[in-house]
Amino acid sequence: MTPSSSLSPGSLLNQLRQTTPLVHNITNHVAMTPTANTLLAIGASPLMAHAQQEIQEISAISAALSINIGTLSPSWIEAMQLAAMCAHRDGKPWVLDPVGIGASSLRQYACRALLEYRPSVIRANASEVLALAGEMNQGRGVDSGDDGEDALERASRAAVALARTQNCVVAMTGRVDVVTDGQRQITVQGGHALMGRVTAMGCALSSVVAAFLAASLAGHDDTLHATAAALACYAEAGETAGQSAQGPGSFVPRFMDALYTLDADSTPLASRLELTDVT
């Protein structure tokens, strides 16, 4: 892909760092601190807030919203709906992370309610995409499962179908990431297997996607490319961290440093991306 365009991952990353978008997160108990740290490392500004009484005020000052259903409670579902309603009403980008949607009917109920407010992006692993697209995937928890070629092909088709039905971008992550708006598809190469051995990497990524969406609104708005840019940065930092990490423990600090030091101008992020039309 052409690295010089204003939609290239490098220029979107520069834009993010120049604008330090405030991202409102309603995320799970596991992911809160890693998500805030990841947003800070890449150059965005995190805010975690889930009390219904403050959602409208927080929404008014935020540039984007990230909602993650990882550790639900009924009062959180109400807060999530209110936040999604505000974002939808105010035309602000928001990302839905349907953690473990196949695992319980409460998660399915919450996602159905939230989809009414039209997320800009659904960021999920293959298992969650299959469940959301209506292809069964019960029995899996929050992890993604089979990542063989056949499974990837089937999940990619489900991602395209989901993007079309929900009229949004779907970012399906795993060994290979696939980003689609139902018409176009961008595959993202890179990352490292250790990313699957650290909890909340995907949760934090969903919020990084929200930050890129906010940054892209400051320039040329294209949800597909902004989402792919977020994933390219993650893939790059993951690969760098994985080169010297000995395991999940040493991977995390290396990953944070790699995000922080990622040079938007000299790193060939765009070469990780392949754009095709969906047939």
Ligand SMILES: Nc1ncnc2c1ncn2[C@@H]1O[C@H](COP(=O)(O)OP(=O)(O)OP(=O)(O)O)[C@@H](O)[C@H]1O
């Ligand atoms: N085997 C792998 N090889 C390369 N990158 C990977 C691999 N597994 C995961 N990743 C990367 O890790 C990041 C998180 O994706 P993943 O699909 O694991 O999210 P997730 O299952 O939602 O995680 P969680 O729910 O634990 O936060 C993505 O950037 C993805 O590309």
Ligand SMILES: Cc1ncsc1CCO
């Ligand atoms: C492990 C786990 N359980 C609920 S949310 C979460 C973080 C990864 O999605």
Ligand SMILES: [Mg+2]
């Ligand atoms: Mg997840």
